[in-house]
Amino acid sequence: MGKMESQTPMLLAFGSDELAALRADIAALRAEIAQVRMTPMEEWIKVQEYAKIVGRSERTVREWIKSGQVESKRTGGVLLVRR
Numbered sequence: 001m002g003k004m005e006s007q008t009p010m011l012l013a014f015g016s017d018e019l020a021a022l023r024a025d026i027a028a029l030r031a032e033i034a035q036v037r038m039t040p041m042e043e044w045i046k047v048q049e050y051a052k053i054v055g056r057s058e059r060t061v062r063e064w065i066k067s068g069q070v071e072s073k074r075t076g077g078v079l080l081v082r083r
Contacts, residue, residue, distance in 0.1 A: 044082055
């Protein structure tokens with residue numbers, strides 16, 4: 001439906017058992033969500049990891065680095081690329 005159209009209200013009927021099961025599911029989902037701790041993804045990763053993520057060989061990624069298609073830097077002798 002488009003933005004200007006309105007939907008007809010719909011009334012749904014649930015038995016007490018179904019409603020109790022839905023409430024239990026919602027409570028379980030809320031508890032699961034409350035346990036989630038997100039950490040930001042690393043901005044710089046190893047060439048091997050990047051190649052795996054993009055589905056290409058390390059050689060291809062190194063060619064991309066040489067051509068300037070992928071940003072890279074060296075840290076402690078390790079070549080890293082920007083995710």
